[in-house]
Amino acid sequence: MQMNPIEPTDSTTLQYVHWFRHSAPYINAHRGKTFVLMFDGEAVQHENFQHIIHDIALLHSLGIRLILVHGARPQINQNLKASQLQTPFHNHRRITTRESLGAVMSASGSIRLQIEALLSMGLANSPMYGARIDVVSGNLITAKPYGIRDGIDFQLSGEVRSVDTDAIQRHLNSQNIVLLGPTGYSTTGEVFNLLAEEVATKTAISLKADKLIFLGKQHGLLNEHGQLQREVAPHQLDRHILQYQDSNPDIALHLQGAKTASLQGVHRVHLISYAYDGALVEELFTRDGSGTMITDAHYEEVRTANIQDVGGLISLLRPLEEEGILVYRSRERLENEIDQFAVIERDGTILACAALYPIPTAEGELRSAEIACVAVHPSYRKSNRGSQILHYLEEKARALGIQQLFILTTRTAHWFLEQGFEQASVDELPNARQALYNYQRSSIVCKKPL
Template sequence: MTVNISETSHSLTLQYVHWFRHSAPYINAHRNKTFVIMFDGEAVQHDNFQHIIHDIALLHSLGIRLVLVHGARPQISQNLKINHIETPFHNNKRITTRESLNSIMNAVGSIRLQIEALLSMGLANSPMYGARIDVVSGNFVTAKPYGIRDGVDYQLTGEVRTLDTAAIHRHLDNQNIVVLGPTGYSTTGEVFNLLAEEVATKTAVSLKADKLIFLGKHHGLSNENGQLLREVLPHQIDQFIQQYQDESPNRALHLKGAKLASLNGVHRVHLLSYSYDGALIEELFTRDGSGTMITDAHYEEVRMANIQDVGGLINLLRPLEEEGILVYRSRELLENEIEQFAVIERDGTILACAALYPIPTAENEIKSAEIACVAVHPSYRKSNRGSQILHYLEAKAKSMGIEQLFILTTRTAHWFLEQGFENANVDDLPNARQALYNYQRNSIVCKKSL
C-alpha cells in the first residue's frame, strides 16, 4: 500500500485550518474576560502539567485575564512525613498545628516558584518561545481562623475573610497573571492554611469572573450509563456531591465550589481533567468541549414538552404564525407532535420552544433531522434562550445517532448561521424532505454537521 505523504500532510493541514477558523468566535468572545483556573497539588505532580502551563500561556496571549489558584495537599503531606509531623483530620479537613506550619509554607512556596519558572520559559522551538509573562503573587487573601467546630480546635486552619480585588484587578489590567495559593494572612500577621477550592471560588465570585475552571482528576460528571454530561444546572450537582462526599472528598470540594460560584454570579463553571492534554483548549475553543460545564441558565431548565404545554405553545407561536414567520400549526397537530418539542418554562410561561423532526433517510443518505418552530417570547429575545434550546436539541439529535441537521427559514437565516449552520440548497435535503418542500414559501435551507 502506497501512502501519498503530500496528500496526508495537506489533509492534516486542512483539518487544522478548519479548526482554527471555527475557533475565531471563541477567541473574540473570551478576549478581555476574567478566568479563574484552579488546579490541585496532584495536577502539579502530573506529567501533563507542563502542557497545562503552555495552554495557560496561550490563553494569556489571546488577551484572557487569568488568576491561577493552586493546591498543595500531596506536597504538604510529603513534607510533613519527611519531618515526622502528624496532623489529624476532622471532616476531611486538616487541623493545622503550629509545628506543621513551616512544612505547609515550604510546600506552597515551592509550587508557586515552580509555576513562575514554567511561565518564564522561552526556549526556541517550544510553545513558550517569545512569550513574556509577568507573574504576580502576594498578600491578596485575608484569612480568619476556622475556629472550634464540634469541639475540635482547627488551630491555624482558616477560611477566606476578604480578597483585595482592587489590587488583583490592577495587576490583571497590567496584563499580569495572578497566582494564589492555599494560604491567607490575618491582620495580626498570622498565616492560615486554607482550602484552595474555597480560595478559587471566593476569588471568582469577588472578581465577578466570567469563568471558574476546576482542573481535577476526572473529565467532569457522568450519568448512570457512564456518559459524560456536557452541561448541568447548579441544583443538579447536589446528588453528585453526596455521591463523592466519602469516596472522593477532593472531587466533592470542586463540586461544592462549582455550585456556590454558579449561584453567586459566575455564569460558567467548568470541570476538566488535568491529565487530558489540551483539555483547556478543547473546552474553551470548540463547540462540544472536553468536560462538564455548570451554568445557571437563568435558573430555567430546558426540557421536552408534554401535553400540558400545548396552550403555552399556542400563545407563543400564534403571533409568529400570523406574521408568516412560522408555518401555522393547529392545536390538534401540536398535540400529536408534542413529543418532538422542547421548551423553556418559567413560572408557568413558555419562554422558548423548538422541535426536532427526524427525517426518513435511505441507506445511502446521511442520517438527518430537521429543527423547526424555533421561537422565543418577545420579552426575552435579547437573551440566549434561543441558543440554549437549539443546543439542547443538537445534543438530543447526537444521542439519537443523527449526523446532520437542517433548518428551513424565511426570516432568521442569519441567526442560524451564527449558531454554526451553513447555507445549503433544496437538493441537499434528504429525498423524503425534498418531496415536502413548499416552493411557494421559498424557504432558505441551512444545514449543520454534528
C-alpha cells in the same frame, strides 16, 4: 502570461484556519476579562501540566487577566511521609498540626517556584518563545483559624478571612499573572493551611471575576447515561455534590465552590479536565467547549412540553405559519407530537419552542434527527432564547445517541449557520427524510454533527 495555480491547502490546515476564524468572537469577548483558574496538586504532577502552562501563556497574550490558584495535597502528603509525620482528616479536611506546617509550607513553596519557572521559559521553537510573563504572589490572602468543629481542633488549618482585591487589581493592571496557593496569613503573623478550592472561590467572588475555572480529574459533570452535561444551573449541583462527597471529595469541593461562586455573582464557572490536552483553549474558544459550564444566566428554564402547552404553542406558531415561515400543524398533530417539543414558558406564556424529530435511518446511515418548528415570541427575539432552546434539544439528541442534526428552513438559514450548522444538500438527508422533502418549498438544508 500563464499564472501558476494556487496550491490546494491540506485538510488539516483548512480545519485550523476554520477554527481560528471562528475563535475571533471569543478572543474579542474575553480580552480584558478576569479569570480565576484553580488546579490541584495532581494537575501539577500530571504530564499534561506543561501544555496547561502553554495555554495559560496564550490566554495572557490575548489580554486575559489571570489569577492562578494551585493546590498541594499530594505534595504535602509526600513531605509528611518523608518526615514520618501523619495528619488526620475530618470531613475531608486536613487537621494541620504545628509539626506538619513545615511540610505544608515546603510543598506550597516548591509548587510556586515550579510554576514561576515554567512561565519563565522562552526557548526557541516552543510555545513560550517570546513570552514575557511576570508572575507575582505574596500575602494577598488573610486567613483565620478553622477552629473547633464537632469537638475537633483543626489547629493550623484555616479558612479565608479576606482577599486583598486592591493589590491583586494593581498587579493585574500591570499585566502580571497573580499566583495564589493554599496558604494564608493571619494578622498575628501565623501561617494557615487552606483549601485551594476555597481560595479560588473567595477570590473570584471578591474580584467579581468573569469566570472561575476548575481543572479537575474529569471533563465535567456526567448525566445518568455517562454523557457530558455541557451546561448546568447552580441549583442542579446538589445531587452531584452528594454523589461525590465520599467517593471523590476533590470533585465535591470543586462543585461546592462552583455553586457558591455562581450564587454570589460569578456568572460563568467551568469544570474541565487537566489531563486533556487543549481543554482550556477548547472550553474558552469553541461553541461547545470541552467540559461543563455552571451558569445562572437563564431566567426561564427550558423544559419538555406537555399537553397543557398546546394552546400556547398554537398562539406562538400560527402567525409564522400564516407567513409561510413554518409548515402548518393542526391542533391534533401538536397534541400527538407534544413530547417532541421543548418550550420556554414564563407566567403562562410560551416564549419559545422547538421540536426534535428522530429520523428513521437505514443500515450504514448515521443516526439522525431533525430540529423543526423553532419559534420565538416577537417581543423576545433579541434575547438568547432561540439559542437556549436549540442547545437544550442538542443535549437531548446526544442523550438519544443522535450523531447528526438537520434543519430545513426557507428564511432563517443564516441564524442556524451562526449556531454552528453548515449548509448541506438534499442528497445528504437520510433516505427516509429525502422522500418527504417538499421541492415546492425549496427549503435550505443545514446539518450539524454531534
